[in-house]
Amino acid sequence: MRRVAIAAAVALLAMLPLVPSVFGSYAVTLFTLIFFYGFLGQAWNIVGGYAGQLSAGHAAFLGIGAYTAALLSVERGVTPWLGMCRIIVSNTEALGGAVGYYITFTGDPRQFQFQDARAYYYVALVMMLAVTGIVAWLERRRFGVYLSAIREDESACEALGVNTFRYKMLAMMLSSFLTGIGGAFYAFYLFSLQPASVFGIPLSVEIIIRAIVGGAGTVLGPILGSFILSPLAELARYYFAQGGWHGAHLVVYGLLLIAVVLFLPEGAYPRLARLFRR
């Protein structure tokens, strides 16, 4: 059974690069966002899932990454491919301050802009796979084991001689760095940055909820969470937002979310994994 599951997962994964050539642009956009939020959820998973440290402000790292990459590109001509490996900039006036920042759409791939939206799909897919690879690798290393130990019982872990502060800090650094890379993608995918959006609580919740629904502290949980939640939101909007029922889709999405949390409290991935182990 387990082999079948792995084979199915590999087959699904192998099919993902073919999506843009089979489906329309809307599906490409939807998948791009699934990968993007899967990436962010996975980055949060390192500190929130494995180390068990609840970070409800991850949007701040995304915002810093987004603004820095945008500023470096627009004002200094530094390619966002480099801007992704960002430095922290705190000059709010130059960043457009509270009035938002708008990026000129040029379609120049050197500036991380693509005339063909399918390019974003592949970039997001690679980002999601790469971060999942990193998490899977970390899980099997001493670092990953320490993080799980900190999550389960920090005092006991410290008593065994683990420098818990150091490992929590390392987890936070790695997680925020990866989230910042996501910020650069966000900036050049949407071409405008509004402080309330990129630094706001709702975005932090969007990030966390992927990992919670999918299964925090598991390698595939945040990815599965993203594959569940993004299509749910879209389907709810697609079917309920057309008539005069303003907001009905949000109620439906909320109910679906409650159902997921009620019936899969530990997340979808652990339940699925148990199912396949039988």
Next chain:
Amino acid sequence: MTSSPLTRRTFLKATLAGGAIAGAPRPLRAQPKPFRIAAVHPVTGPLAEPGQACRLGAQLAVEAVNAGGGIKSKGGMPLELLLGDTQSKPENGRIEAERLVNQGAQMLLGSFDSGSTAAMVSVAQQKRVPFLIDIAAADPITANVARSVKEGQQKVQYVYRNFPTGSTFGRKAVQYFTEIFAEAKVTPKRVALMHCNDLFGVNQSRGFLAAYKAAKPPWTLLEDDVIPWPEPPSDLSTEVARLKALKPDVISPITRPASALLLLPEIRKQRIESLGIVGPGSPGLYEAGQIAALKEDLEYVMASNPWPNFRSPKTQRLAEDYQKRSGGRLFDTNSGYSYDAVFVIADVLERAAKLDDPDAIVEAIQKTSYTAGLMQYGGPVHFNEIGDNPNAIPTMIQILKAKPVAVWPKDAALQKFVFPRPKA
């Protein structure tokens, strides 16, 4: 010569057959396929109220165009709106635009807030779908696209806007202040600017300050004593105390509905004497709900806002219809600009050589000179080299006898303004 005898039976057959042929319906004329427009607005979330007004405005306009025979030069082709909701989130502007283009939308319309509008721009440019912005003020939205076309990074500009830009708001407010003060024969030396400290408030105050510096008018704005407040505020007594200390001749607030409800009663309570309250442009100072709540505090308050041309009987009729369809809401900036945008699109489609070629539609957009708009314009709707309509301007409105009335510029005024404010 032989002839077939005309029997009663053959006569009946021939008559029935002839009657059947004559009575048969003419082959139905092929109904042209509708032209699909993606109307993306924030109909849920914090911006739901203006977003719903935009949507209803666009829907009424589509009904009117279709009732009037559709696009006549294209065989009466009807318009069809495909509705999108950004949920007041910028990223959904892009998702919804993609979804609706995928469903066959040939033009984009939207989307009220500058963040989601900017996200839609990339879809328009990537997929070559002409995009008419009905509401969104941030200057860079169109200016950035125009620049990338000018520098050769993009071939064609697909993004156009029929709404005043942020800089137009500031420039026009300073102009109206100057003209109204001159007409009233006063030269205020202490105009105090106050603003909500959110995205909109900061943008508006910066635009106003920049325009003031550029125009160097005879009246004086207290540039170094601008008073911001966090939005939404829980209490504005400290800010109003600071205002009192400035001894203002004119109070110039940039509000949101929630902050206006606190600010104006507080100004009354702290008994600040001034020539009047004149805002550079913001919501909260003219809506029916605000007038009902603020009553006398809002009387004689002026604000520079995009406004329907209520001198036109067409606007008055539509405003009545809108009120019935919206459950009593006022036909205003949001519904009006979305309504006009659909008619501008209809005008463009009438003139476009081909509708299956986005560049032909863009060519028609660039040659627009539309004069039948319901909003107050400074001339025909047309698009400059940046893609903006320079004739999309605000109007100074004043609350007189509990109703918002256009008072400036003179050719838009329904009544003469009352300034300075009469003493109670």
